[in-house]
Amino acid sequence: MSTATAIQDRKPSAGGVNRTFLWIEIKRMLRNRRTIIFTVFMPAVFFFIFGLSNKDKLLPNGHSYGQYILISLTVYAAMTAATGAGSQVAVERAQGWSRQLRLTPLLPGAYIAVKALAALTLSLVAVVAQFVIGALAGVTMDGQTWLTAGLVAWLGSLVFAALGLFVGYLMPSQNVMQILGPALAILAMLGGLFMPIEIMGETFGNIAKFTPAYGIGQLARSPITGEFDWAWIVNVATWLAIFVAGAAMAFRRDTKRV
Amino acid sequence: MTTTSVPAVHAAGLHKSFGKVHAVRGLDLTVQPGEVVAFLGPNGAGKTTTIDMILGLSAPDQGSVSIFGHTPRGAIARGQVAAVMQTGGLLRDISVRETVQLNAAMFDSSRPVDEVLARAGILEIADRKVEKCSGGQQQRLRFAMALVSDPGLLILDEPTTGMDVAGRRDFWTAIRTDAQRGRTVIFATHYLEEADAYADRIVLVRQGSIVADGTAAQIKNLASGRTVKASLPATERGLLAGMPPAESIEYDGGRLTVRTGDSDAVVRYLLNNTGAHDVEVAANNLEEAFVALTGDDAVPESANITFEGDLV
Numbered sequence: 001m002s003t004a005t006a007i008q009d010r011k012p013s014a015g016g017v018n019r020t021f022l023w024i025e026i027k028r029m030l031r032n033r034r035t036i037i038f039t040v041f042m043p044a045v046f047f048f049i050f051g052l053s054n055k056d057k058l059l060p061n062g063h064s065y066g067q068y069i070l071i072s073l074t075v076y077a078a079m080t081a082a083t084g085a086g087s088q089v090a091v092e093r094a095q096g097w098s099r100q101l102r103l104t105p106l107l108p109g110a111y112i113a114v115k116a117l118a119a120l121t122l123s124l125v126a127v128v129a130q131f132v133i134g135a136l137a138g139v140t141m142d143g144q145t146w147l148t149a150g151l152v153a154w155l156g157s158l159v160f161a162a163l164g165l166f167v168g169y170l171m172p173s174q175n176v177m178q179i180l181g182p183a184l185a186i187l188a189m190l191g192g193l194f195m196p197i198e199i200m201g202e203t204f205g206n207i208a209k210f211t212p213a214y215g216i217g218q219l220a221r222s223p224i225t226g227e228f229d230w231a232w233i234v235n236v237a238t239w240l241a242i243f244v245a246g247a248a249m250a251f252r253r254d255t256k257r258v
Numbered sequence: 259m260t261t262t263s264v265p266a267v268h269a270a271g272l273h274k275s276f277g278k279v280h281a282v283r284g285l286d287l288t289v290q291p292g293e294v295v296a297f298l299g300p301n302g303a304g305k306t307t308t309i310d311m312i313l314g315l316s317a318p319d320q321g322s323v324s325i326f327g328h329t330p331r332g333a334i335a336r337g338q339v340a341a342v343m344q345t346g347g348l349l350r351d352i353s354v355r356e357t358v359q360l361n362a363a364m365f366d367s368s369r370p371v372d373e374v375l376a377r378a379g380i381l382e383i384a385d386r387k388v389e390k391c392s393g394g395q396q397q398r399l400r401f402a403m404a405l406v407s408d409p410g411l412l413i414l415d416e417p418t419t420g421m422d423v424a425g426r427r428d429f430w431t432a433i434r435t436d437a438q439r440g441r442t443v444i445f446a447t448h449y450l451e452e453a454d455a456y457a458d459r460i461v462l463v464r465q466g467s468i469v470a471d472g473t474a475a476q477i478k479n480l481a482s483g484r485t486v487k488a489s490l491p492a493t494e495r496g497l498l499a500g501m502p503p504a505e506s507i508e509y510d511g512g513r514l515t516v517r518t519g520d521s522d523a524v525v526r527y528l529l530n531n532t533g534a535h536d537v538e539v540a541a542n543n544l545e546e547a548f549v550a551l552t553g554d555d556a557v558p559e560s561a562n563i564t565f566e567g568d569l570v
Contacts, residue, residue, distance in 0.1 A: 009326070012335035013366040020363035024356055031351065096346020100403075102315060104364035105335040 013105035017113050021106075025118040030125070035084055038181065039126040043077035044133050050194065052137055059196055067141055067224045070134040072193040075153045075220050077126035079213060080184050082157035083177075085119035086164020086247075090176040093169070093254065108255065112165065112247075119161035120154070127154045145223040156216035159236060160184075162243035163212070169250035187213045212239035264327040266291045266411045266442040267312060271321035274307050274466075281307040282318075283466040289444060291410065294437050296457030296474075297446040298548075304466035305446040306344070309415050312444075313341055326410060337365050337407030342400045342414040350389035354380055354399055357388060362406040369408050378402035379432055394425030401432065412436075414445040418452065430456055450548055453477075462548070484521035484541050488534040490514045497532045 029035055047070065055066030092098050101111060127150050141149075167180060188194055190204070191213025197205050208214050215235030222228050267289040274282040282304045289295050297305050310316040312323050314330025325333035333339045348357060358375060362368040375381040378398045383391065391399065397417060404412055414433070418426040434456060437443045447453055453460050453474070460477045462470040470477065483505060489512055490498075498507060504518040514534070518524050521539050528534040 010336040010338065011366070012332065013337065013364065015335060015364065018363045020359055024352065024360050027356075028349070028351055092349065095349060096343070097349050099315065100343070100347035100361075101364075103313065103334060103341055104361060105337070105366075106364045 015105035015107040015110060017110045017117070022114050022117055025114055026121050029085055029088075029118060029122050034177070035081075035122065038084055038177065039077055039081035039122060040129045043073050043080070043126070043130055046076070046194070047073050047130070047133060047137070051134075051139075055137065055139060060198055061225075063224055066134075066139045067145075068196060068221060070130070070139045071149045071153070071221050071224070072217055074127055074130040074134075074149065075156065075213065075217050076184075076188045076193045077130045078123040078153045078157040079160040079188070079216070080181075081123040081126040082119040082159075082161040083164040083167075083180055083184055085122045086115060086161040086166075087168040087176045087180055089115065089165055089168035090171055090173055091168075094172055098254070102255070108251065112251070115165060116158065116161050119164065120158065123157035123161075124154055126157075141224070148223045149220045152216060152220040152222075156220065156236060159212060159216065159240045159243060162240060162247050166243050166246040166250055169247060169254050187211055190214075191217050193217050209235070212243075215239070264291075265289060265324075266293070267323070267325055267444065269308075269312060269321065269323045272308065272311055272318045272323070273320040274304075274311060274316070274318055281466050282311070285321075285463075285467055287461065287468070289411075289442060291442050292440055294443045294456065294458045295445070296453035296460045297444060297463060298448070298450070298453040298460050299446075299463035300448055303448075303463045305448075305463060306415055307466075308463070309341070309413055309444075309446060313339065313413065333411075337368070338409055339411045339413065340404035340407055340409040342397070342404050342412070342417050344416045344419055347400060347403075348388050348396060351387065353385050353387055354391065354395075354402075355384040357399060358402050358406060361403045365407045368406045371406075374402045374405040377405060377432070377436065379428065392425075394421045394429065397421065397425075397429060398432065401429070405436070409441070411442045411444070414443070416446050416448070418447075418449070426452075483517055483519045484539055486514075486516040486518060486521050486524050486528070486537065486539050488514045488516075488528055488537045490528075490532060490534045494532050494534075500531065501527050 051066060051069040051073065054069070055064075057065045059065050059068060089098065098111075131146060131150060164180070168176060171179070173179065190208050190211040192200070192208050193213055197208050197214075200208060209231070212235075215232040218227075218229070218232040219236070222232075265288050267287060269285060269287045272282050272285040273280075285304070285308055287308075297308070299305050307316070311318045311321075312325070312330065314323070314334065323330055325339050326336075328336065328338070330339070349360075352360070355371060355375065358371045362371055372381060372384075375384050378401045380395060380398045380402060383395060386395075388396065388399065401417075412433075417433075418429055421429060430452070433443065433445075445452075445457070454477075457474055460470070460472065460474055461468055462477070490509070492512060495509060498509070498514075501507070501516075502518070502520060502523040504516045504524060506515075506517040508515045514528075516524050525537060525539060528537065
């Protein structure tokens with residue numbers, strides 16, 4: 001133990017992403033019962049309510065309802081997981097943890113990166129859990145479809161990780177998910193994740209196209225519908241840009257003030 | 259690369275306002291490596307605002323801060339400064355050990371986790387969740403977190419607020435033991451006894467500026483001194499030159515005010531050698547001196563007392 005070295009000049013720490021930080025973040029999320037309820041339990045219940053009884057029916061366009069609802073609810077599960085993970089910054093700000101981190105070499109960008117990686121881990125858990133439940137309930141798809149739909153739902157959740165960060169930096173609330181939870185359900189419904197857009201009626205069908213869950217849902221289901229539209233990519237890219245810009249702005253405002 | 263001649267803290271001309279409140283008004287502070295300094299003042303004196311600026315958590319409106327010759331951010335990146343804040347700064351849902359591990363992971367090099375837990379006296383509760391820890395235990399955890407980078411400078415902002423007497427004593431024992439290894443320590447407090455018992459040097463702050471700065475003994479001298487007041491004809495002011503040494507002498511409108519550690523000698527001189535009359539002698543105690551120097555309705559700037567240089 002030499003505190004003599006403390007007075008000597010030292011090299012600055014890099015302050016980048018580190019494995020211990022990421023690992024503890026992931027452990028925290030998986031230990032959080034509320035997170036697991038939102039990301040695994042609730043989407044599973046939705047699947048049993050909306051999906052199970054109709055799983056062998058066909059949609060007006062001839063596609064399997066069971067496949068449609070399973071992929072849609074998987075997108076919903078992933079987006080809830082990622083939003084929830086991102087919004088945890090609100091809790092950490094309220095507990096003064098963000099301020100504490102500013103007394104360490106950790107760079108703000110590394111903090112955000114760890115949050116995004118943790119969000120992706122949780123949304124992966126959500127996707128896998130939902131697919132396992134669907135498969136056990138008897139939904140069948142070919143391997144390519146499982147893989148593509150799963151990847152789109154998983155990576156698309158980054159849009160919502162950004163939304164979570166945005167809202168987390170904007171609101172001081174300890175219970176930010178109590179506001180975000182219902183908001184996400186509305187976005188999921190408008191985006192065609194709870195029922196097919198075709199049966200929503202023209203007005204809602206048109207509104208749906210501009211909501212943030214729409215593009216990801218359409219892309220995730222494209223292996224079963226066989227359709228593709230660049231507008232879906234534009235939808236995803238636009239909402240990602242909006243939420244990232246919002247999060248960056250709210251973050252800057254926050255660090256100036258604290 | 260040894261920089262022992264560089265001060266641990268050099269703050270010059272710090273100003274900070276929040277709206278209409280001028281919280282810090284031209285504060286200058288230099289702390290040498292190895293000093294244990296109490297930043298003593300009542301609530302609202304600007305202690306926390308100053309500490310935030312020293313740590314780079316907020317930017318001064320005017321003035322500059324360097325820590326071991328670096329910007330606050332640069333010193334933090336080098337692990338040369340750490341702080342124990344008053345409240346917050348802990349995640350409730352992880353264990354004591356995880357908290358320290360997490361903090362240690364941010365630095366490229368750090369002390370072993372169990373070592374700092376032991377030094378903060380919380381090794382035996384390492385697996386306890388933070389939310390299950392008492393206020394005192396949480397404060398020791400903040401102290402352990404501050405030790406991971408083995409910083410040359412440790413800043414504590416009212417670290418014992420809300421602790422019971424035993425918790426307070428244990429906490430200070432840990433800090434004191436640590437400071438004996440040569441660490442520079444600055445702590446803010448509004449407890450007089452804490453400043454007296456644990457600091458080598460006391461900096462008294464009031465309304466955002468420093469009103470007294472000296473060793474604990476010097477502050478005590480001030481406190482144990484007395485104030486002598488007397489009426490003295492203006493024509494005899496020259497005779498004051500022969501008076502025994504005093505801490506301060508003021509003459510205003512025929513009335514003389516002398517602050518001194520030896521009131522007997524001053525009174526004897528005045529009565530024997532001058533035409534002084536209506537002599538009053540009043541005792542100051544530590545508490546009164548503190549209140550007089552730091553209270554919001556205290557006498558303005560002219561009452562400022564600085565020990566540096568002239569009295570030492």
